[in-house]
Amino acid sequence: MQLVVARIGRAHGIKGEVTVEVRTDEPELRLAPGAVLATEPASAGPLTIETGRVHSGRLLLRFEGVRDRNAAEALRNTLLIAEVDPEERPEDEDEYYDHQLIDLDVVTADGERVGRITEISHLPTQDLFVVERPDGSEVFVPFVEEIVAEIDLVEQRAVITPPPGLIDDRAVRDEAADGHGASPRDEV
Incomplete structure (x- = not known):
């Protein structure tokens, strides 16, 4: 099953980082370095997360192969999509995907x-x-x-x-x- 886990926002700095609007309760799992995400539009990806960090309350990601501001800005408004096992459940019984x-x-x-x-x-x-x-x-x-x-x-x-x-x-x-x-x- 595919789930939208984030939307890419504006470029941050000049080294290819982007802000992201998180759309998952588990960003540490879904948006971790090494995660490979499909995209919408599909032509933008798949994207592999190289690094992630929080800056001023916003999550910043850098993707493999995205090295400058122009490449990062070209990804703006792209949806990031994770493949999730439909049988997977959150650890806490009072939480739901x-x-x-x-x-x-x-x-x-x-x-x-x-x-x-x-x-x-x-x-x-x-x-x-x-x-x-x-x-x-x-x-x-x-x-x-x-x-x-x-x-x-x-x-x-x-x-x-x-x-x-x-x-x-x-x-x-x-x-x-x-x-x-x-x-x-x-x-x-």
């Missing part, structure tokens, strides 16, 4: 179908499930313990306990109708 979560059905604790996970968005503060609803719209569900109650890989589902207003505004409307919240008419 993106490919394990994509296409899981998302349901509430009371069984209401919310949709299907189509993407995992890795933000600096937390990860988000991008969930496609049956009507084609999307909802973003924070992948945090308080909201994601269970991941069941056997049943291929994620069970969530969303706070009011996260997956729809029905609870917010009900609160307003009960007089417990502000109604749209109260706004000036």
